[in-house]
Amino acid sequence: MKQFLSGNEAVARGLFEAGVRVGSAYPGTPSTEIFENLHPYESIYHEWAPNEKVAVEVAYGASIAGVRAVAAMKHVGLNVAADPLFTAAYNGVGRGFVIVSADDPGMHSSQNEQDNRHYARAAKIPMFEPADSQDSLDMIREAFEVSERYDLPVLFRMTTRVCHARSLVETGEPVTPEPLPYKRNAKKHIATPANAIVHRAELEEKLEQLASYSETCPFNKMDMKGGKVGVVTAGGASLIAREVFPEDTSFLTLGFTHPLPLDLIRRFAEQVETLYVVEELDPYMEDQMRAAGIDCIGKQIVPRMYELNPTILKEALTGEVPELKEVACQAVPRPPVLCPGCPHRGFFYTLSRRKNTIVTGDIGCYALGGSPPLSAMDTTVCMGAGFTIAMGMAKAFEATGEEKTIFGVVGDSTFFHSGLTGAVEILYNKGKVIPVVLDNSTTAMTGQQDNPGTGYNLEGEIAQAISIEGIFRALGYRKVITVDPQDLDAMKAAIEEAAACQESCAMVVRRQCVLIKRLPLAPARCYVDRELCTSCRICLRVGCPAIFFVDGKSMIDPNQCVGCTVCLQTCPFDAIKKEE
Amino acid sequence: MNENNVKTILLAGVGGQGTILVSRILTHALMAAGYDVKMSEIHGMAQRGGSVSTTVRYGPKVYSPLIGKGGADILVAFEEMEAVRWTDWLKPQGLAVVNDYRIRPLPVASGAAQYPDNCISELEGAFRTVVVRAGEEAIRLGNPRVMNVILLGALVQAFGMDAFDWEGALEAQVPPKFLDINRQAFERGRQLAQEGPGSED
Secondary structure, X not given: OEEEXXXXXXXXXXXXXXXXXXXXXXXXXXXXXHHHOOOOOOOOEEEXXXXXXXXXXXXXXXXXXXXXXXXXXXXXXXXXXXXXXXXXXXHOOOOOEEEEEEEOOOOOOOOOOOOOHHHHHHHOOOEEOOOOHHHHXXXXXXXXXXXXHHXXXXXXXXXHHHHOXXXXXXXXXXXXXXXXXXXXXXXXXXXXXHHHHHHHHHHHHHHHHHHHHHHHOOOEEEEOOOOOEEEEEEHHHHHHHHHHOOOOOEEEEEOEEEOOOHHHHHHHHHOOOEEEEEOOOOOHHHHHHHHOOOOXXXXXXXXXOOOOOHHHHHHHHHOOOOOOOOOOOOOOOOOOOOOOOOOHHHHHHHHHOOOOEEEEOOOOHHHHHHOOOOOOOOEOOOOOHHHHHHHHHHHHXXXXXXXXXXXXXXXXXXXXXXXXXXXXXXXXXXOOOEEEXXXXXXXXXXOOEOOOOOOEXXXXXXXXXXXHHHHHHHHOOOEEEEEOOOOHHHHHHHHHHHHHOOXXXXXXXXXXXXXXXXXXXXXXXXXXXXXXXOXXXXXXXXXXXXXXXXXXXXXXXXXXXXXXXXXXXXXXXOOEEEOO | OOOOOOEXXXXXXXXXXXXXXXXXXXXXXXXXXXXXXXXXXXXXHHHOOOEEEEEEEEXXXXXXXXXXXXXXXXXXXXXXXXXXXXXXXXXXXXXXEEEOOOOOOHHHHOOXXXXXXXXXXXXXXXXXXXXXXXXXXXXXXXXXXXXXXXXHHHHHHHOOOOOOOHHHHHHHHOOHHHHHHHHHHHHXXXXXXXXXXXXXX
16 A cells, blocks of 8 residues: 655664664654654664764664664764774674765754765664655665675665655565574674774775665666656755756666666666756765766856755756746745744853853754844754864963853753763863863654663663763763743842853753643743833843734744743833733 | 756754654655655754754655755645745745744744844745744633644645645554644645635746
């Protein structure tokens, strides 16, 4: 029976059909729903790991122990996990081992748009690139076969529009591969130089065998329609190319893209007068084709930045711009904002009023603390950098003699992901930095996943809740301040106490995210007494989407307000009240 | 070009307005009618009160799940200004179904920018436009959240899609306890598109 599945759901189904037994992942858009959709499949142990490096190692360990295993993450997560990946390629696998990387062309929800296809080349491992949900299911099954046949981890590279587009999928029958009996094999699995030197040469041999597989791989398909124009394309971009090129265009559509089937491409090229290569982001295929002496038209016309779509590709090919109707009306930007009642608001509002303050942020909802009107953030780089960029700035200011109070900010999930080492660094190397964990008891931005601090695991079962304060104390922080950011007086006092502290001091700013589903929220609302409102606009500085300035006075939208009272606490005239 | 027999519906709104549920009801009905369907949605950061869009494409064979500028046959805007934001994605001869409803973005709420006054009149000047007061009607029906399904009803009426099995699609996609009110919302949307201003052609 055909089902209408997203690419992520299709991968989840494919993992079940492939007989996978262990999966580990860290949530990250656009990959998150793969693991959220593993719930129906009781045969697969699956978990949220603290970070992607842990996820890859856990899955790899399971593969070594003899069962099929998967790790999944967003593109930047693979940077974190690159270390085990490269050596896993040397040592090889036990049962099949696949790493899913979901790239985000166009940066819908990401800090960069790196093209992770380069990882397959750099780590010398096979790579699949599905175009739609059917591909996602079929190819993930084949990926495990390839992993076992060639004794290598396999990279499964998706993109946002493959993960989050839905299409019809024919599901299949699951296979149940026998677990491999585990036997210690030191030569294979202990990566000392003596063994690595041997593995290095074996890896080259495997790559040669894979190059032959690529030439005949059923997912690399030639579709000859004529000898005039031919297109080499892969992944999500292949669907856009199919849509835009005329009916009489010949296609070579690649689903297995490392190693590339260069002989197949060459044969295809010989059969057409003009050869295009259509790929999203970097000239990954084009560069290799050119190096192999295959002339083609690619990035000289197809953009190398941002997400590709049919209009952009058509314009690149033909110069045709779509006919559009103009409207004499300009839409005001609508950037994402912290939700009404978001616990981060009180923290960033308080810091936004403080002079001589540096706030280094991190990846998560709280990056929005850097947006106007709060504008209370200096940097956002990557997971964990909230603590360590702060450290570098502190050392630079020590050198230059500049007096600043520096708050290094991470979220709770981020703290467990890669904040721990930064917390050690600050203490060990005497940084004048106050590490702050904004603990909203969830991984909020990706859709409220649990993490080691929440007391629940991916299956919603009770888990050991790991104490953030306990970790700071165990490391040796002399003072650990815990504060509720919704109480602005307490928040301000805590910040001043931390800033004045002569010893090592860490902060845990704790209140639960308003979107956590298992929390019943008592209905409560604030409203503006228009008689008392003096139009001072101070309440607008908290940046709450429920507060408007209408007809010269502030007003609170009762449909959006959750009664957090942060705005009420900022009003100098007591014009904001809370409904009883 | 191969896009000829494929229709594209672009749903635009603000995070939290329920564009994805409407897309799922739509795709359910289209698939039940035997079409090839692709749908593309956006998750993550944009959902935090930002501008969101979902694309539904159907036809005998659909390749790309997404479109570019000038690629949509229908724009269903859950909010006035979001309609304006996405007009470049609508074909010149396309249909706009617009909710007469405003959600002020932060720059407007804080007084840093003005909400444009002429969104709907400009749309009506440029496109065949159906304006629906879905916000008011949803409150009248007793649940402001069913605004989305009122808009779906209006779309179905205005685009002549009544031959599909909407009852089956609603049943399949809406949780049972909200089914009744969503049925009412759907019917109300159809009526509004029939009688409302701007639907004369």
